[in-house]
Amino acid sequence: ESIPAAGSKLMPADIDAFLSGPIVAKTATGGKPFSEREMPAKQRVLMSRLQRGNQLVVPGMMSVVADWGPIESLRADVKSRGGDFQPSAFTMFAYCVARAAKDHPIMRTTLVGDGTLRTYDHLQLGVAVALPGDELVVAVIEDADSLGWREFADRARAKIDMARHGKDQATEATTLSITNMAGHGIRDAMAVVVPPGVITIFLGEPFTGLANVPGELRPQRCANVGITIDHRLINGVGGADVLNSIKKNVESIRELATE
DSSP states (O other), rough: OOOSSSSHHHHHHHHHHHHHSSSOOOOOOOOOOOOOOOOHHHHHHHHHHHHHHHHHHHHEEEEEEEOHHHOOOOOOHHHHHOSSOOOHHHHHHHHHHHHHHHHHHHGGGEEEEEEEEOOOOSOOEEEEEEETTEEEEEEEEETTGGOEEEEEEEEHHHHHHHHHTOOOOTTTTTEEEEEEGGGOOOOOOOOOOTTTEEEEEEEOOOOEEEEEOOOOEEEEEEEEEEEEEEEETOHHHHHHHHHHHHHHHEEEEEEHTTT
């Protein structure tokens, strides 16, 4: 069956739209007892994106341990004040990622064809959102790096709510995504980069570790923050700069949230 194209050339968005439609052909086979069900349309779209990524992306991965105490402290203060504005610790982390894009244009860049770098004026920040049945969609916070703290938190909540109702928002301009496993007991993982994205940020479950202070042994709330880069356009030092910028923002969240 042919895939219709919106323009003169078949694009990834055309494939996603085709896969989101109903399955026309069904097959059956004999043998032992079994049951079958159609793969959900959202998973078929994700599978297609992952397969395209596997063919194109040259992945590189690294991680750092961030001091998670400042975010937990700010979250506790916000909760104690009460009111309608109750951003989560993850929303604070996402803001740290968005702010890093101000100083790192590579976070807003994608590869067009084999040799053209397209840098967007602002970051279209993707957030992976899990749905029941192990389905996954992406919320997108538009122009995330241009927003102040309150506006960012409000927009993030609205976009994530849309995703939880099944609305996948990924576009060709979504160059970076965050995957959050903090609520699932996972501290480390190798995240996948899905084109046109070039960076995926992983946030692990917070834990109590040791502060990295020479000559001092004291407990510290920690979180592993990982980055997977598309090595075709980002090298190791560039990826490390992005990762360390996010780490710095995490540890300075109280100052960022008052600007």
